[in-house]
Amino acid sequence: MVFDHAHLLGIEPLSQGDITTILDLADQYADLNRRDVKHSDALAGLTQINMFFENSTRTQASFELAGKRLGADVMNMAMQASSIKKGETLIDTAMTLNAMHPDLLVVRHPQSGAVDLLAQKVNCAVLNAGDGRHEHPTQALLDALTIRRAKGRLHRLNIAICGDIAHSRVARSNIILLGKMENRIRLVGPPTLMPSGIDAFGVEVYDNMEEGLRDVDVVMMLRLQRERMDGGFIPSEREYYFRYGLDAEKLSFASPEAIVMHPGPMNRGVEIDGEIADDINRSVIQEQVEMGVAVRMAAMDLLARNLRARAAGNGEVMA
Amino acid sequence: MTRTLLHDARLIDPEQGTDTRGWLLIENGHIVATGSDAATPEAEERVDCAGKCLAPGIVDLGVKVCEPGERHKESYRSAGRAAAAGGVTTMITRPDTLPAIDSPEALEFVSRRANEAADINVLPMAALTKGREGREMTEIGFLMDAGAVAFTDCDHVVRDTKVLARALTYARGLGALVIGHVQEPTLSAGATATSGKFASLYGLPAVSPMAERMGIDRDIALIEMTGVRYHVDQITTARALPALRRARANGLDITAGTSIHHLTLNDLDVAGYRTFFKVKPPLRSEDDRMAVVEAVRDGLIDTISSMHTPQDEESKRLPFEEAASGAVGLETLLPAALRLYQSGDLTLAALFRALSLNPAKRLGLPCGRLAVGAPADLVLFDPDKPFVLDRWTLRSKSKNTPFDGQRMQGKVITTYVAGCPVFESPNA
Numbered sequence: 001m002v003f004d005h006a007h008l009l010g011i012e013p014l015s016q017g018d019i020t021t022i023l024d025l026a027d028q029y030a031d032l033n034r035r036d037v038k039h040s041d042a043l044a045g046l047t048q049i050n051m052f053f054e055n056s057t058r059t060q061a062s063f064e065l066a067g068k069r070l071g072a073d074v075m076n077m078a079m080q081a082s083s084i085k086k087g088e089t090l091i092d093t094a095m096t097l098n099a100m101h102p103d104l105l106v107v108r109h110p111q112s113g114a115v116d117l118l119a120q121k122v123n124c125a126v127l128n129a130g131d132g133r134h135e136h137p138t139q140a141l142l143d144a145l146t147i148r149r150a151k152g153r154l155h156r157l158n159i160a161i162c163g164d165i166a167h168s169r170v171a172r173s174n175i176i177l178l179g180k181m182e183n184r185i186r187l188v189g190p191p192t193l194m195p196s197g198i199d200a201f202g203v204e205v206y207d208n209m210e211e212g213l214r215d216v217d218v219v220m221m222l223r224l225q226r227e228r229m230d231g232g233f234i235p236s237e238r239e240y241y242f243r244y245g246l247d248a249e250k251l252s253f254a255s256p257e258a259i260v261m262h263p264g265p266m267n268r269g270v271e272i273d274g275e276i277a278d279d280i281n282r283s284v285i286q287e288q289v290e291m292g293v294a295v296r297m298a299a300m301d302l303l304a305r306n307l308r309a310r311a312a313g314n315g316e317v318m319a
Numbered sequence: 320m321t322r323t324l325l326h327d328a329r330l331i332d333p334e335q336g337t338d339t340r341g342w343l344l345i346e347n348g349h350i351v352a353t354g355s356d357a358a359t360p361e362a363e364e365r366v367d368c369a370g371k372c373l374a375p376g377i378v379d380l381g382v383k384v385c386e387p388g389e390r391h392k393e394s395y396r397s398a399g400r401a402a403a404a405g406g407v408t409t410m411i412t413r414p415d416t417l418p419a420i421d422s423p424e425a426l427e428f429v430s431r432r433a434n435e436a437a438d439i440n441v442l443p444m445a446a447l448t449k450g451r452e453g454r455e456m457t458e459i460g461f462l463m464d465a466g467a468v469a470f471t472d473c474d475h476v477v478r479d480t481k482v483l484a485r486a487l488t489y490a491r492g493l494g495a496l497v498i499g500h501v502q503e504p505t506l507s508a509g510a511t512a513t514s515g516k517f518a519s520l521y522g523l524p525a526v527s528p529m530a531e532r533m534g535i536d537r538d539i540a541l542i543e544m545t546g547v548r549y550h551v552d553q554i555t556t557a558r559a560l561p562a563l564r565r566a567r568a569n570g571l572d573i574t575a576g577t578s579i580h581h582l583t584l585n586d587l588d589v590a591g592y593r594t595f596f597k598v599k600p601p602l603r604s605e606d607d608r609m610a611v612v613e614a615v616r617d618g619l620i621d622t623i624s625s626m627h628t629p630q631d632e633e634s635k636r637l638p639f640e641e642a643a644s645g646a647v648g649l650e651t652l653l654p655a656a657l658r659l660y661q662s663g664d665l666t667l668a669a670l671f672r673a674l675s676l677n678p679a680k681r682l683g684l685p686c687g688r689l690a691v692g693a694p695a696d697l698v699l700f701d702p703d704k705p706f707v708l709d710r711w712t713l714r715s716k717s718k719n720t721p722f723d724g725q726r727m728q729g730k731v732i733t734t735y736v737a738g739c740p741v742f743e744s745p746n747a
Contacts, residue, residue: 012520091636112522113592114638132640133522169522196525197516 003302006310007119007126010135011176019177023145023154026291026298030145033069033294042301043072046103051093052129053079053109058264058289059129059138063106066296072104090114091121098122103307104300107131125303127296133169139263140173142295144181146288147218150259155182160212160254162188163222163244163271164233166195170263171222175201188212189244192233209244213253220261221246224271237270247273251282259284322346323738324362328699330355331374332689333672343373345695348737353689368699371732374671375687376408376439376696377652378678380576381473381498381552382627383645384410384441386432387425388417392717393629395429398649399437401714403742405650406698406731407625409440409686411678414451415473421446421457423465430466438741439734440696442682444469447486447497453477456486459495468682471498471552474599474644476534478504480541487545496548496682501534501559502526502600511640512601517586523639528556528603535559539566542573550681551575554620555603557610564619574681576622577611579648579655584608584721594635594642596721598626612664621677623670625652629717647715651722657702657729667702695738704730 003021005013014022032038048067052060060076067074079093088096090109097105098121105126107115112132119126130136148154159178165171165187178185185203187194198205206212213219224240234240246260260276260283268274277283326342330353341355344362352360359365379402385392402410412429414420420429426445433441445467449455452475459470470490476499477483490497510526512518518525535551539562542549554563554575566573580598585605589596596602603611614620628645635642648655656674659665679687686696710723734742 089633089636090638109638111638111640113640116592117636117638131522135522166519172520172522195519196514196527197519200516201519 004306005303006306008137008299008303009116009119009126009128011137011140011173011180012135014180016180019141019144019181022141022295022298022302023148025301026141026145026294029297030291030294033290038069039071040069041071043067043070043104043304046072046304047101048072048074048104048106048300049097049102050074050076050106051079051097051108052077053107053114054130055080056108056129059108062289062292063127063129063296066293066300067104069293070297070301072300090118094118094121098124104303125307127299127303130169133167133172135173136169137173138292138296138299139170140177141299142288142292143174143220143261143263144177145291145295146261146284147259149287149291150284151217157183157218158186158216159183159218159220160186160188160216161220161222162209162212162246164193164224165189165198165222166193167225168222174220175203186212186216190234209250210253213250216254216258218259218261219246219251219254221272223263223265224267241270245269245271245273246276248276251276258282261285261288264289321364322351322362323364323366324359325366325368325373325699326359327370328368328373329370330689331372331667331671333375333668333676334688334690336668336672338667340370343689345735345738348695348739350689350691350693350695352691371699371701372667373697373699374667375675375689375693376698376734376736377406377674378409378411378682378684378687379407379625379627379649379652380411380622380678380682381413381624382410382649383413383415383629385416385629386429392631393715395433395436395441397714397716398627399439399441401647401649402437402439403734404714404731406653406700406734407439407649408696408698408734408736409442409679409684410437411468411682412441412443413473414444414446414471419446419451421449421451423458423461426462426465426467439736440686442466442468444471444498446470447472447490448477448482451475453479453482456482456489459490460493463493463495469496469498469550472500473552474500476500476502476504480537484541484545487541487547487549491545491547494548496550498550498552499538500552501531501538501554503530503533506530506533507600510601511597512589513586513603515586515604517589521589521592526601528558528607531556531600532558532562535562539571539573542566542571543569546572548572553578553581553600553626554614555581555600555611556607560610560614560619567619574621574677575619576624576678577615577620578624578626579652580626580646580721581608582612582615582623583655583658588721592639594637594639595646595719595723597639597642597644598628598646599644612659615673616665616669621673621681623656623673624678625649629715630719631717635719645719646721647713647717647719649715650713651708651720651727653698653700653731654727654729655722658727660702661728695735697735698731699733700729700731702729704728706730
């Protein structure tokens, strides 16, 4: 299977084969990351710039580590503090960076579609590290790898995604990815946190946790943003926790082997009970973080191979 | 006095609802005779139309020219040229400039600029409230004396219903026409797309089409209360149509328009975050589009406008949510509208009823028809001629058209204002 994309902007353009290619390579990098010497030269000589227009600690650290373990020269730019504040447009910022000849550009932006726009204006490979409410492809890929390693397969599973679906790019990318891999997806949450037109997504929608979690193999919790808690979307934190927070009682409706996932950072006692999150028999939250580095290494490696092939005049590679 | 005879034409008469072979005689800038017999009257000048369509020139209700304030986006000169090339013989201009046209002095300035710079007819509208802020009504009487043909705050909805009720009551007293934008403003705040699967997939803040229905419901109640003459600028959703139909049946003085973009495009066109497709209200679902086309065919929706809104490259080359709304339309209005003719949805007579006759009638203008005595504001066009639109060939200063690179059919051959050609196609 040939991975023939110039950028990783979302899950939507990827085929089943593309997804499997990334996950297979990520499995190898996961093994590398557990060795004493965690180093490869796959990205040696290449420059990776992380541009985060929105605060992030984990994702940025994960991309930085992934790049460094593959031997790239990694630079972090905190865009919130820089030229954007001085009134420069996104495209001008992109053109400026482009002139510095980066090879890999990792971008997070608070507006949907901003990373696509940027990718049209630069010559390097662009990885979307989250744009608005649109997509967060590496998160969905690391979730998929975690599921595949825990369950032994990534198809014909019953998966519940719970919480703030409407504002979540993680949910969107996961719905697309898990759908492409032929799983049954349930969305569970209050109707105020469900996106419009959800009936057309090929998913089952529940507003009750007990029904939504019944017999599922995977429970994916989403982070509830602080700004949604003030009565606009839900009445209060405590009512939300009572009705939608994952605790032992609600989890008992799921399959006995069900795993619990969370993209982090968690609000303990809001969407998830602390004991569930820490239960090593159920929670794979730490594995998700570990797989994050491996998946990002795999994605950057594949994109860099295409860059090199293109530079070598092998014209087949384009997306 | 010279007489001009346009013969061998396909006469599109929206008043009679006919599409017939014939001739038309112009004298002193007016239509003095039409006919279909082989024997044509004597004339000093004879134009062979070679069987092409001759229709009343388009009366485009709701054009934005960016004077004063943003002349780099569109001036009266560039808009006038674009209009003439698009078969638009009368532009009804919007007051949403910087500053808004909300005083007789500002209105006189734009009227003077329009007369100096444009060959076609330009009739200005004025703001309904000062600064389009929805707090105090403008000097409606003085503005009418200065030539305002209608009053509108454009896409700013007057939120305070008491302010609007008073403005409508005052306007009724003067017989002024008020044009409203129907939206529930708090529900649509911040929205850049229509809610549904597409907006959810793309992660764009969206508004339910129901916001339009809520807007029209409130305004209909106010029309009933005040008796004002009222026109809805754009109906774009199926949900708003039953309310409009009931209001008509109840005898209220309400008419409605729609934009060419909502008639020919839908929300899927925004795919890839293409900001040239960002308009206000946002593009709707295909079901809504088809319902609106049917409402135009039935005559429930009276007018079709370009909603010409020039935006420069800088205001469009931004992430979708930040990008400015609006699309230019003067030059693409006719070929885009002809898609509805090519698809069999509307006859040419029905199309020109909505493009020319109805807007003229609503504003009390003598143009928009092929009747004897009407001004000879005409468009001669080939409805079938195919072309691929290149936005850089547009005469507007701004090139923000959603039709760039698309195949279209229909080219203007000659545009006449008061019997004089103001545009002649270079390759006809």
